Amino acid sequence: MQRPLIIALDFPSSVEVNTFLTKFEEEKLFVKVGMELFYQEGPSIIYSLKEKGHSVFLDLKLHDIPNTVGSAMKGIARLGVDIINVHAAGGSAMMNSAIEGLEAGTHAGQKRPMCIAVTQLTSTTEQVMNDEIWISKSLDDTVLHYASMAKRSGLDGVVCSSLEVPRLIENIGEDFVTVTPGIRLATDEVGDQARVVTPEKARLLGSRAIVVGRSITKAEQPLEAYHRINADWEGVTV
Numbered sequence: 196m197q198r199p200l201i202i203a204l205d206f207p208s209s210v211e212v213n214t215f216l217t218k219f220e221e222e223k224l225f226v227k228v229g230m231e232l233f234y235q236e237g238p239s240i241i242y243s244l245k246e247k248g249h250s251v252f253l254d255l256k257l258h259d260i261p262n263t264v265g266s267a268m269k270g271i272a273r274l275g276v277d278i279i280n281v282h283a284a285g286g287s288a289m290m291n292s293a294i295e296g297l298e299a300g301t302h303a304g305q306k307r308p309m310c311i312a313v314t315q316l317t318s319t320t321e322q323v324m325n326d327e328i329w330i331s332k333s334l335d336d337t338v339l340h341y342a343s344m345a346k347r348s349g350l351d352g353v354v355c356s357s358l359e360v361p362r363l364i365e366n367i368g369e370d371f372v373t374v375t376p377g378i379r380l381a382t383d384e385v386g387d388q389a390r391v392v393t394p395e396k397a398r399l400l401g402s403r404a405i406v407v408g409r410s411i412t413k414a415e416q417p418l419e420a421y422h423r424i425n426a427d428w429e430g431v432t433v
């Protein structure tokens with residue numbers, strides 16, 4: 196994985212996905228399949244995207260007892276996805292089990308999917324985390340704690356806001372992958388996201404990958420929006 200812009204395919208079915216993807220012609224993309232799409236289409240959407248040559252992040256955010264997550268991961272590894280994730284809040288035993296399941300399910304000679312942990316959702320503010328989730332620490336400390344636990348559990352990286360990336364690089368190192376949603380151009384609507392940065396700022400803060408949904412999928416010209424955001428992310432003048 197270089198430094199991809201991952202497009203969140205938050206669509207209700209494969210019909211909308213296919214219409215959207217035709218705008219990109221033969222371009223090979225890095226896409227994210229989340230709950231909305233996967234719960235409707237199941238594994239067939241993964242096979243179809245992989246067949247077209249796209250890289251796939253399956254964003255199901257597993258969070259259950261270790262045995263259940265491990266068994267689920269065994270099956271997920273067989274789908275051939277490039278990235279899968281869990282909630283770090285499930286704890287270290289659950290994350291260890293996720294890795295064991297992925298290793299057990301990966302075909303011999305193939306690379307297991309990268310496994311990353313959600314630290315705190317980018318829609319969560321520190322106040323909500325304190326008052327509702329009942330974690331009485333700072334958001335930055337909590338993200339660092341969850342990320343350190345994920346690293347010790349053998350995971351490859353985390354999902355967090357770009358705002359937290361410099362501290363993670365400083366404490367955990369550059370090799371631990373940071374996948375960062377909550378990306379908006381200055382003119383975009385923020386919507387339900389709370390910890391938001393521009394693609395350029397994400398690059399400057401050291402994010403390894405950005406995840407962009409509505410700023411591309413709901414744009415009047417999705418291809419143009421993709422190129423504009425990608426240029427901002429890569430630091431290329433267009």
Ligand SMILES: O=c1ccn([C@@H]2O[C@H](COP(=O)(O)O)[C@@H](O)[C@H]2O)c(=O)[nH]1
Binds near residue numbers: 205318388406407
């Ligand atoms: O902390 C998280 C974890 C996952 N997401 C997902 O990323 C995209 C963001 O979509 P936008 O339309 O660009 O807001 C979406 O699929 C979320 O489920 C996240 O936003 N934050």
